[in-house]
Amino acid sequence: MPAVTAQNTAIPAIGLGTWELRGRLCARIVEQSLRLGYRHIDTAEMYENEREVGEGLHASGVRREDVFVVTKVWPAHFSPPELERAAKDSLSRLRLSEVDLLLLHWPSTRIPLSETIGALCRVKRAGLARHIGVSNFTGVILDEAVKLSSEPLVCNQIEIHPFLDQSVTIKASRAHGMTVVAYSPIAKGTARNDAVLARIGKAHGKTAAQVSLRFLLQQDLVVIPRTSKVERLAENFAIFDFELSAQEMAEIGTLAQPPAVTPS
Ligand SMILES: NC(=O)c1ccc[n+]([C@@H]2O[C@H](COP(=O)([O-])OP(=O)(O)OC[C@H]3O[C@@H](n4cnc5c(N)ncnc54)[C@H](OP(=O)(O)O)[C@@H]3O)[C@@H](O)[C@H]2O)c1
Numbered sequence: 001m002p003a004v005t006a007q008n009t010a011i012p013a014i015g016l017g018t019w020e021l022r023g024r025l026c027a028r029i030v031e032q033s034l035r036l037g038y039r040h041i042d043t044a045e046m047y048e049n050e051r052e053v054g055e056g057l058h059a060s061g062v063r064r065e066d067v068f069v070v071t072k073v074w075p076a077h078f079s080p081p082e083l084e085r086a087a088k089d090s091l092s093r094l095r096l097s098e099v100d101l102l103l104l105h106w107p108s109t110r111i112p113l114s115e116t117i118g119a120l121c122r123v124k125r126a127g128l129a130r131h132i133g134v135s136n137f138t139g140v141i142l143d144e145a146v147k148l149s150s151e152p153l154v155c156n157q158i159e160i161h162p163f164l165d166q167s168v169t170i171k172a173s174r175a176h177g178m179t180v181v182a183y184s185p186i187a188k189g190t191a192r193n194d195a196v197l198a199r200i201g202k203a204h205g206k207t208a209a210q211v212s213l214r215f216l217l218q219q220d221l222v223v224i225p226r227t228s229k230v231e232r233l234a235e236n237f238a239i240f241d242f243e244l245s246a247q248e249m250a251e252i253g254t255l256a257q258p259p260a261v262t263p264s
Helices: 023-036 050-060 080-094 113-125 139-148 167-175 187-193 195-204 208-217 230-237 246-253
Strands: 003-006 009-012 040-042 068-073 099-104 129-135 153-159 179-183
Touching: 003 179, 009 153, 009 179, 023 040, 023 050, 023 230, 040 050, 050 068, 050 080, 068 080, 080 099, 080 113, 099 113, 099 153, 113 129, 113 139, 139 153, 139 167, 153 167, 167 179, 187 195, 187 208, 195 208, 195 246, 208 230, 208 246
Parallel strands: 040 068, 068 099, 099 129, 129 153, 153 179
Antiparallel strands: 003 009
16 A cells, blocks of 8 residues: 655555445444545544444454554544543543544644643653644644644644645645645545546546546645445555556646635
8 A cells, every 4th residue: 555654654555535434334334445445534522433343444454553543633622631541542542552542633722732742742742642643734833733742743634635735734744744635635525526636537437536636646636535325445446556647646636726824
Protein backbone atom coordinates (compact mmCIF):
# COMPACT_ATOMS: atom_id res chain seq x y z
CA MET A 1 0.00 0.00 0.00
CA PRO A 2 1.54 3.36 -1.02
CA ALA A 3 2.02 5.73 1.89
CA VAL A 4 2.91 9.36 2.55
CA THR A 5 5.76 9.66 5.04
CA ALA A 6 6.69 12.64 7.19
CA GLN A 7 8.51 12.73 10.52
CA ASN A 8 9.17 8.96 10.27
CA THR A 9 5.45 8.27 10.17
CA ALA A 10 4.02 6.48 7.15
CA ILE A 11 0.31 7.12 6.63
CA PRO A 12 -1.36 4.85 4.03
CA ALA A 13 -2.19 7.05 1.03
CA ILE A 14 -5.86 6.08 1.00
CA GLY A 15 -8.08 5.62 4.02
CA LEU A 16 -11.78 4.98 4.47
CA GLY A 17 -13.77 8.00 5.67
CA THR A 18 -16.62 7.00 8.01
CA TRP A 19 -18.51 10.21 8.77
CA GLU A 20 -22.28 9.49 8.72
CA LEU A 21 -21.76 5.71 8.46
CA ARG A 22 -23.73 4.20 11.30
CA GLY A 23 -24.77 0.87 12.79
CA ARG A 24 -24.47 -2.42 10.91
CA LEU A 25 -23.79 -0.66 7.61
CA CYS A 26 -20.74 1.05 9.13
CA ALA A 27 -19.35 -2.22 10.53
CA ARG A 28 -19.93 -3.96 7.18
CA ILE A 29 -18.30 -1.20 5.10
CA VAL A 30 -15.26 -1.08 7.40
CA GLU A 31 -14.90 -4.87 7.24
CA GLN A 32 -15.30 -4.93 3.43
CA SER A 33 -12.85 -2.09 2.94
CA LEU A 34 -10.19 -3.98 4.86
CA ARG A 35 -10.90 -7.16 2.89
CA LEU A 36 -10.44 -5.11 -0.31
CA GLY A 37 -7.04 -3.82 0.80
CA TYR A 38 -7.72 -0.52 2.62
CA ARG A 39 -5.27 -0.20 5.54
CA HIS A 40 -6.34 3.14 7.02
CA ILE A 41 -9.66 3.96 8.71
CA ASP A 42 -10.72 7.47 9.73
CA THR A 43 -13.27 7.96 12.52
CA ALA A 44 -13.95 10.45 15.34
CA GLU A 45 -15.77 10.44 18.66
CA MET A 46 -18.18 12.95 17.06
CA TYR A 47 -19.18 10.43 14.34
CA GLU A 48 -20.76 8.18 17.00
CA ASN A 49 -19.60 5.08 15.15
CA GLU A 50 -16.35 4.05 16.88
CA ARG A 51 -18.02 0.93 18.27
CA GLU A 52 -19.05 -0.18 14.76
CA VAL A 53 -15.67 0.78 13.29
CA GLY A 54 -14.08 -1.47 15.92
CA GLU A 55 -16.53 -4.27 15.06
CA GLY A 56 -15.64 -4.08 11.37
CA LEU A 57 -11.96 -3.96 12.15
CA HIS A 58 -12.08 -7.03 14.38
CA ALA A 59 -14.34 -8.96 11.98
CA SER A 60 -12.06 -8.33 8.98
CA GLY A 61 -9.36 -10.74 10.13
CA VAL A 62 -6.70 -8.19 9.16
CA ARG A 63 -3.95 -7.99 11.78
CA ARG A 64 -4.21 -4.97 14.05
CA GLU A 65 -0.63 -3.86 13.31
CA ASP A 66 -1.43 -3.74 9.58
CA VAL A 67 -4.18 -1.10 9.91
CA PHE A 68 -3.68 2.61 10.57
CA VAL A 69 -6.59 3.69 12.80
CA VAL A 70 -7.32 7.39 13.26
CA THR A 71 -9.78 9.01 15.65
CA LYS A 72 -10.39 12.57 16.80
CA VAL A 73 -11.24 14.35 20.04
CA TRP A 74 -14.11 16.85 19.85
CA PRO A 75 -13.38 20.40 21.19
CA ALA A 76 -15.96 19.97 24.00
CA HIS A 77 -13.41 17.58 25.53
CA PHE A 78 -10.28 19.73 25.17
CA SER A 79 -9.71 20.45 28.87
CA PRO A 80 -6.88 18.16 30.05
CA PRO A 81 -8.84 15.70 32.24
CA GLU A 82 -11.60 15.46 29.64
CA LEU A 83 -9.19 14.93 26.77
CA GLU A 84 -7.60 11.98 28.54
CA ARG A 85 -11.03 10.55 29.36
CA ALA A 86 -12.20 11.05 25.75
CA ALA A 87 -9.15 9.22 24.40
CA LYS A 88 -9.76 6.30 26.77
CA ASP A 89 -13.46 6.20 25.87
CA SER A 90 -12.62 6.12 22.15
CA LEU A 91 -10.22 3.22 22.72
CA SER A 92 -12.78 1.32 24.73
CA ARG A 93 -15.44 1.77 21.99
CA LEU A 94 -12.95 0.75 19.29
CA ARG A 95 -11.75 -2.17 21.49
CA LEU A 96 -8.13 -1.17 20.95
CA SER A 97 -5.27 -0.48 23.34
CA GLU A 98 -3.98 2.40 21.19
CA VAL A 99 -4.86 4.28 18.01
CA ASP A 100 -2.27 5.04 15.36
CA LEU A 101 -3.20 8.71 15.21
CA LEU A 102 -5.22 10.91 17.55
CA LEU A 103 -6.28 14.32 16.20
CA LEU A 104 -7.74 17.48 17.69
CA HIS A 105 -10.88 17.68 15.53
CA TRP A 106 -11.19 21.51 15.30
CA PRO A 107 -9.47 24.40 17.08
CA SER A 108 -11.30 25.51 20.22
CA THR A 109 -12.04 29.12 21.11
CA ARG A 110 -12.83 28.17 24.72
CA ILE A 111 -9.93 26.11 26.09
CA PRO A 112 -6.35 27.48 25.90
CA LEU A 113 -4.41 25.61 23.25
CA SER A 114 -1.41 25.20 25.57
CA GLU A 115 -3.51 23.06 27.96
CA THR A 116 -4.98 20.95 25.18
CA ILE A 117 -1.67 20.32 23.43
CA GLY A 118 -0.06 19.42 26.78
CA ALA A 119 -2.82 16.87 27.41
CA LEU A 120 -2.54 15.47 23.88
CA CYS A 121 1.21 14.95 24.37
CA ARG A 122 0.61 13.20 27.70
CA VAL A 123 -1.94 10.88 26.07
CA LYS A 124 0.70 9.97 23.50
CA ARG A 125 3.38 9.40 26.13
CA ALA A 126 0.95 7.21 28.08
CA GLY A 127 0.78 4.94 25.01
CA LEU A 128 -2.84 5.61 24.05
CA ALA A 129 -1.87 7.02 20.63
CA ARG A 130 1.20 6.16 18.54
CA HIS A 131 1.07 9.58 16.87
CA ILE A 132 -0.77 12.85 17.37
CA GLY A 133 -1.89 15.65 15.07
CA VAL A 134 -4.54 18.25 14.31
CA SER A 135 -7.46 18.85 11.97
CA ASN A 136 -8.89 22.08 10.55
CA PHE A 137 -5.94 24.09 11.88
CA THR A 138 -4.82 27.01 9.71
CA GLY A 139 -2.39 29.92 9.86
CA VAL A 140 -1.39 31.28 13.26
CA ILE A 141 -3.09 28.58 15.32
CA LEU A 142 -1.24 25.90 13.40
CA ASP A 143 2.10 27.63 14.13
CA GLU A 144 1.11 27.99 17.78
CA ALA A 145 0.18 24.30 18.10
CA VAL A 146 3.55 23.21 16.74
CA LYS A 147 5.40 25.60 19.04
CA LEU A 148 3.51 24.33 22.11
CA SER A 149 3.92 20.63 21.36
CA SER A 150 6.72 18.61 22.93
CA GLU A 151 5.83 15.69 20.62
CA PRO A 152 5.78 15.81 16.81
CA LEU A 153 2.43 16.77 15.29
CA VAL A 154 2.52 14.48 12.27
CA CYS A 155 -0.57 15.53 10.37
CA ASN A 156 -3.07 18.25 9.58
CA GLN A 157 -6.37 16.90 8.23
CA ILE A 158 -8.23 19.53 6.19
CA GLU A 159 -10.88 19.75 3.48
CA ILE A 160 -9.25 19.42 0.04
CA HIS A 161 -10.71 18.60 -3.35
CA PRO A 162 -10.35 19.94 -6.89
CA PHE A 163 -12.83 22.76 -6.27
CA LEU A 164 -11.07 24.20 -3.21
CA ASP A 165 -7.69 25.92 -3.21
CA GLN A 166 -5.99 24.99 0.05
CA SER A 167 -2.46 25.74 -1.14
CA VAL A 168 -1.78 28.21 1.70
CA THR A 169 -2.61 25.73 4.48
CA ILE A 170 -0.92 22.85 2.66
CA LYS A 171 2.28 24.89 2.42
CA ALA A 172 2.07 25.96 6.08
CA SER A 173 1.50 22.37 7.25
CA ARG A 174 4.39 21.04 5.20
CA ALA A 175 6.67 23.81 6.49
CA HIS A 176 6.12 22.15 9.89
CA GLY A 177 6.94 18.72 8.43
CA MET A 178 3.33 17.53 8.60
CA THR A 179 1.58 15.15 6.25
CA VAL A 180 -1.59 16.70 4.86
CA VAL A 181 -4.68 14.48 4.83
CA ALA A 182 -7.48 15.53 2.45
CA TYR A 183 -11.00 15.12 3.79
CA SER A 184 -14.07 15.38 1.52
CA PRO A 185 -11.67 14.42 -1.32
CA ILE A 186 -14.51 13.89 -3.81
CA ALA A 187 -16.22 17.08 -2.63
CA LYS A 188 -18.91 15.16 -0.73
CA GLY A 189 -19.80 13.34 -3.94
CA THR A 190 -20.15 16.39 -6.20
CA ALA A 191 -16.92 15.61 -8.09
CA ARG A 192 -18.83 12.87 -9.90
CA ASN A 193 -20.85 15.50 -11.80
CA ASP A 194 -17.93 17.58 -12.99
CA ALA A 195 -17.53 17.66 -16.79
CA VAL A 196 -13.74 18.27 -16.77
CA LEU A 197 -13.04 15.42 -14.33
CA ALA A 198 -15.38 13.13 -16.29
CA ARG A 199 -13.71 13.95 -19.65
CA ILE A 200 -10.21 13.41 -18.25
CA GLY A 201 -11.37 10.21 -16.56
CA LYS A 202 -12.81 8.88 -19.80
CA ALA A 203 -9.40 9.13 -21.46
CA HIS A 204 -7.98 6.86 -18.72
CA GLY A 205 -10.96 4.52 -18.40
CA LYS A 206 -11.68 6.02 -14.97
CA THR A 207 -14.58 7.88 -13.32
CA ALA A 208 -14.65 11.54 -12.31
CA ALA A 209 -14.45 10.48 -8.63
CA GLN A 210 -11.29 8.47 -9.32
CA VAL A 211 -9.73 11.44 -11.14
CA SER A 212 -10.53 13.67 -8.15
CA LEU A 213 -8.73 11.25 -5.82
CA ARG A 214 -5.80 10.72 -8.19
CA PHE A 215 -5.36 14.51 -8.57
CA LEU A 216 -4.83 14.74 -4.79
CA LEU A 217 -2.58 11.65 -4.57
CA GLN A 218 -0.25 13.13 -7.21
CA GLN A 219 0.25 16.09 -4.86
CA ASP A 220 1.42 13.78 -2.05
CA LEU A 221 -1.82 14.19 -0.16
CA VAL A 222 -3.48 11.34 1.73
CA VAL A 223 -7.15 10.85 0.71
CA ILE A 224 -9.96 9.49 2.89
CA PRO A 225 -13.07 9.09 0.71
CA ARG A 226 -16.26 7.81 2.31
CA THR A 227 -18.85 5.58 0.71
CA SER A 228 -21.74 3.52 1.99
CA LYS A 229 -21.63 1.29 -1.12
CA VAL A 230 -19.40 -1.77 -1.43
CA GLU A 231 -18.91 -1.31 -5.21
CA ARG A 232 -17.68 2.23 -4.67
CA LEU A 233 -15.12 0.99 -2.11
CA ALA A 234 -13.41 -0.84 -4.97
CA GLU A 235 -13.83 2.10 -7.36
CA ASN A 236 -12.26 4.57 -4.93
CA PHE A 237 -9.38 2.19 -4.25
CA ALA A 238 -8.53 1.70 -7.96
CA ILE A 239 -6.46 4.87 -8.28
CA PHE A 240 -2.93 3.51 -8.28
CA ASP A 241 -2.85 2.15 -11.85
CA PHE A 242 -3.01 5.35 -13.89
CA GLU A 243 -1.28 8.69 -13.97
CA LEU A 244 -2.55 12.18 -14.83
CA SER A 245 -0.28 14.15 -17.14
CA ALA A 246 1.15 17.54 -16.16
CA GLN A 247 -1.33 19.13 -18.56
CA GLU A 248 -4.29 17.28 -16.98
CA MET A 249 -3.10 18.23 -13.49
CA ALA A 250 -2.89 21.89 -14.59
CA GLU A 251 -6.37 21.82 -16.12
CA ILE A 252 -7.91 20.32 -12.95
CA GLY A 253 -5.98 22.95 -10.98
CA THR A 254 -8.03 25.67 -12.66
CA LEU A 255 -11.29 24.39 -11.08
CA ALA A 256 -10.38 25.52 -7.55
CA GLN A 257 -11.87 28.45 -5.62
CA PRO A 258 -10.21 30.00 -2.54
CA PRO A 259 -11.53 28.85 0.87
CA ALA A 260 -14.62 30.76 2.09
CA VAL A 261 -12.81 31.89 5.24
CA THR A 262 -9.30 33.24 4.86
CA PRO A 263 -6.92 31.24 7.08
CA SER A 264 -5.73 33.24 10.04
N1 LIG B 1 -11.69 16.42 10.12
C1 LIG B 1 -12.86 16.88 9.77
O1 LIG B 1 -13.35 17.92 10.27
C2 LIG B 1 -13.63 16.14 8.72
C3 LIG B 1 -14.74 16.76 8.08
C4 LIG B 1 -15.41 16.06 7.09
C5 LIG B 1 -14.99 14.79 6.75
N2 LIG B 1 -13.94 14.17 7.39
C6 LIG B 1 -13.51 12.79 7.07
O2 LIG B 1 -13.30 12.69 5.67
C7 LIG B 1 -14.14 11.66 5.15
C8 LIG B 1 -14.54 11.95 3.71
O3 LIG B 1 -15.19 13.18 3.58
P1 LIG B 1 -16.78 13.30 3.33
O4 LIG B 1 -17.45 12.12 3.90
O5 LIG B 1 -17.16 14.65 3.79
O6 LIG B 1 -16.93 13.38 1.74
P2 LIG B 1 -16.38 12.60 0.47
O7 LIG B 1 -15.62 11.38 0.81
O8 LIG B 1 -15.74 13.63 -0.40
O9 LIG B 1 -17.75 12.19 -0.26
C9 LIG B 1 -18.63 11.26 0.27
C10 LIG B 1 -19.88 11.24 -0.62
O10 LIG B 1 -19.51 10.88 -1.95
C11 LIG B 1 -20.25 9.75 -2.39
N3 LIG B 1 -19.30 8.87 -3.11
C12 LIG B 1 -18.31 8.12 -2.58
N4 LIG B 1 -17.62 7.49 -3.55
C13 LIG B 1 -18.18 7.86 -4.72
C14 LIG B 1 -17.92 7.53 -6.07
N5 LIG B 1 -16.92 6.72 -6.41
N6 LIG B 1 -18.71 8.10 -7.03
C15 LIG B 1 -19.72 8.94 -6.71
N7 LIG B 1 -20.03 9.27 -5.44
C16 LIG B 1 -19.25 8.74 -4.44
C17 LIG B 1 -20.80 9.11 -1.15
O11 LIG B 1 -22.08 8.55 -1.40
P3 LIG B 1 -22.37 6.98 -1.24
O12 LIG B 1 -22.29 6.68 0.22
O13 LIG B 1 -23.74 6.87 -1.82
O14 LIG B 1 -21.31 6.28 -2.05
C18 LIG B 1 -20.93 10.29 -0.19
O15 LIG B 1 -22.19 10.93 -0.37
C19 LIG B 1 -15.31 11.62 6.14
O16 LIG B 1 -16.11 10.48 6.01
C20 LIG B 1 -14.56 11.74 7.44
O17 LIG B 1 -13.96 10.50 7.80
C21 LIG B 1 -13.25 14.86 8.35
